[in-house]
Amino acid sequence: MHAANIEQNPETRIYSLIEPYDAYAEAFCAAYPGVKRQTVEEAMADDNVHAVCICSSTDTHADLIERAAKAGKAIFCEKPIDLDAARVRDCLAVVNQHQVPFLIGFNRRFDPHFSALKSALERGDLGEITSVIITSRDPAPPPAQYSKSSGGMFRDMTIHDLDMARFLVGEEPIAVTAHGSCKVDPAIGEAGDIDTSVVVLTFASGAMATIHNSRRSGYGYDQRIEVHGEKGMLQVGNITENALVSSTQHGQQLATPKYFFLERYEQAFAAEWLHFVEVLNGAKPSCSGDDGERALALADAAILSMQLARR
Amino acid sequence: MHAANIEQNPETRIYSLIEPYDAYAEAFCAAYPGVKRQTVEEAMADDNVHAVCICSSTDTHADLIERAAKAGKAIFCEKPIDLDAARVRDCLAVVNQHQVPFLIGFNRRFDPHFSALKSALERGDLGEITSVIITSRDPAPPPAQYSKSSGGMFRDMTIHDLDMARFLVGEEPIAVTAHGSCKVDPAIGEAGDIDTSVVVLTFASGAMATIHNSRRSGYGYDQRIEVHGEKGMLQVGNITENALVSSTQHGQQLATPKYFFLERYEQAFAAEWLHFVEVLNGAKPSCSGDDGERALALADAAILSMQLARR
Amino acid sequence: MHAANIEQNPETRIYSLIEPYDAYAEAFCAAYPGVKRQTVEEAMADDNVHAVCICSSTDTHADLIERAAKAGKAIFCEKPIDLDAARVRDCLAVVNQHQVPFLIGFNRRFDPHFSALKSALERGDLGEITSVIITSRDPAPPPAQYSKSSGGMFRDMTIHDLDMARFLVGEEPIAVTAHGSCKVDPAIGEAGDIDTSVVVLTFASGAMATIHNSRRSGYGYDQRIEVHGEKGMLQVGNITENALVSSTQHGQQLATPKYFFLERYEQAFAAEWLHFVEVLNGAKPSCSGDDGERALALADAAILSMQLARR
């Protein structure tokens, strides 16, 4: 998906691929003729590489970011930077030291629906924000073993919503309270993780943000946001597979929400790359390393809150 | 239903019942203690009867209206006045001669949703009206023998929509084109009637009104109106049984529209009686004998148009 | 409103009114001719009084309940029984001792939309419940002085939602976490109350219920419920003033939710009285004194949680 977005942009081209698996690398290069395969070392030393798009496994992110920063490359990196807060801090220090353009991939900020919501808030449509309610439910749970490697639901999934809450409220939370349980797949519980949760953030202004997560909606990828303020409410509902409505003796039936995150956020990923190109051209990244660090800190706080409540 | 509305109004009480069938009359009087049973002659001669509510079978309407008018009673009568245009004309002449308050029961004009639509039009929300689209579909077809006694679908069912079109556009149609077929119950066709139709009215201003009717929706009582004008569109959709929405892997499911006309138009019937009380108190009836006559004339024109097309 | 429902029911009639204010009592008796005015003593001693409908100010409830119970009258009482948990316990002991029919007025349980939701849950449409999200926002804040007498937002307003959460989940909460702030009217804060809150209930099964409250929605009376389970989600949305939709260059505009609680819950109050008549006829009350006591205990727990977090 990133590859398609890179190629479609008139200002960016895929120059080389760093990929340990031969089969995948060959398939990729067949689809994108002219793309060469490089090692990390080769790419970092190659002056034709102006920017890197890091979408490898999470445990490689921080190392690759540091190497790219040291080589003076502009960096786009999928979230999270790392699962460990200290490692994130050190990594961002390297980025700051080398002053390279850096964009972290909180793709939802770039979704046109959520962008319209953010614009309406900035325009003052609601006046002062009093509360935010974010619903984010996966269509179906991942394999239980994923829980471990992902750092747990709060660090893997809720982190998007924690970032969104900060983004929308425009203020840093002063407290995090989290409740979680295992209601979807017992194997996830056995792996030490949760699959159902409510997280409440409170802000110094008295505003509150509530995040509802589940690893299983049962009806598609459920991505909704509701913001309340002085003048009323703004909502973004789900985007359905199609606009067909069927009315029979059983009722009125609408399509399910788009099922897969790549499908739901297709436009967001495209807009994200567009913004990265702006960053390459000197714009300030709308989603910085600091945002990545803060969202991880909130996820860590949520884990702590849940652990304290269980004692 | 009329009885309940009469009793609920602080200004009206049921004084007597004219009802040929003993069993029904007894049940009614048991439910409304104190109501006496009268013959038509007795009621017309009784000074305690100030107004009559005619909701008997269609073929008795014109005669009862004339007798009530001659006796100086205020009259509420269910549509239609009669199925024969000449008979309607004669009947209304009697009403006019005796100058009694007269309200014809085009109940939909009093529906709060359609009233809100009419108010918006009068307020100029749309500017000049360019077209009206009325959808009116019964949940399930009546017995085929009803077709005969009812005067056919256009005179029985479409007549409501023809009145609504005149009411909304605020102008008399200059032409009627009708298309009908029998797609629901062959027995209706054998009885010489239709069960599916499209009627187009054109107006001198160039505005058009289209009426979509069917004796079977398959999903409840389908009552929708759409009006287009210079500035956009106004729509009234269906009123569902309840507000429950179910989202599963099969999609999002909403309740069916209210199934029965008494349920859908419960508020309309209550508002209609309220208006009749205003008429008793001297107000101009918002829905006159003339309106009844004109709607029938349009239904007759629709029948003629369909017959001509079939030759 | 209760008076109208009592009179409309074929099995109940208003016999007498207990009302300290002459002006109100006279207006009432004018509207309901034949209703006599009594003191509490007279009514308790009158064998013609079979049941009492207590809708006086909150601080009189417990006393009136006890006197009616001792006199052997069936009791319908508006929530809450009292603002003090100990007082409620004592009062209910008296009710239990005298074994009189007792229904507490959590009117929302009787709303046809929420009833349809409850029926769907009982039918197993969702399988096991994983979470409940209740939104309850008043259209506009009450006077600040009301905060004091009402016992605070949690005991006055949230108590309905706490009852609804228990009703829907069908299980007792094991923990309550509450967050509140004053975002609507500073005078409410000065009176020691809050106007904006999030309350999370957790259940032994791992299910969670979240309640979003505000004293001001800005767009009408906002009453929504969302339930998630194994098989998907059930939602009840707002009921709008009318079904008119206006489409212009500015977008598609729908009516606001019904503004006033008597209007929104008109059908619920009627159904509630219908159920009380069933209780008079021997049915088990679907909403008992115990339910009133438990909801208050949860409100008290919410207050405690909020106070602890603020230290």
Add this chain to the structure above:
Amino acid sequence: MHAANIEQNPETRIYSLIEPYDAYAEAFCAAYPGVKRQTVEEAMADDNVHAVCICSSTDTHADLIERAAKAGKAIFCEKPIDLDAARVRDCLAVVNQHQVPFLIGFNRRFDPHFSALKSALERGDLGEITSVIITSRDPAPPPAQYSKSSGGMFRDMTIHDLDMARFLVGEEPIAVTAHGSCKVDPAIGEAGDIDTSVVVLTFASGAMATIHNSRRSGYGYDQRIEVHGEKGMLQVGNITENALVSSTQHGQQLATPKYFFLERYEQAFAAEWLHFVEVLNGAKPSCSGDDGERALALADAAILSMQLARR
């Protein structure tokens, strides 16, 4: 737009451009480096040209189709083939004689929403079709002079809906009745055209299709379809700019429908080209020259019907 779809498809590439205007041709070749500019003669004689995509002005279509057919090229052509029925017949005779793959661009057949509707009909979701209602309203009227060159609203705009009616009902109409007026721009009327219309098609089965058109909706590009059958109704509503809903004291506000046809039918145009590639690979075109001819014949019949009614 076609260029982007051609380039995105792994099986097709733009080889050359035939374009009389230098400025446009140069801009195009700058955006698509490697594309050469050719005359019609050069392209027809060039064996590297396997297929042509004709999206020039309407009056050039028939001639270009014939030349491409004679040169053995596969042909994609935007609707209409020509505004004159006899010219269309002759042109299609040439196509048939040379047996080249030929796809006519009724793009709406390829829209995913309407495709889902068509699939549901083929699956028998509705049983036998009784009626189809198509709404197609442009956001704002074109310049009046466009009316002339476009062949009038029925041949230019309604033709899409006439094709859709045939496509959905799966049967040829036996009669066309049309009503049109000039309600939007008097200059359109002065140019001899209409801007507001209702067209009714009747089918031998008794099914009916109604097409509502306007050159101005006032609220965006209004593209809706409703199909009724034995078992109920299927609807496709409008696709809005975004999913934001704003609730204030003025009501609930949703976004307008997508405004521009290229935006609304972006996915349709992409799917159309995908199908053309299937046609290149031997598939039967789902939208043939015959479909183009029949839609034009219906548009001509609509014009005749309207003229007859005006005498």
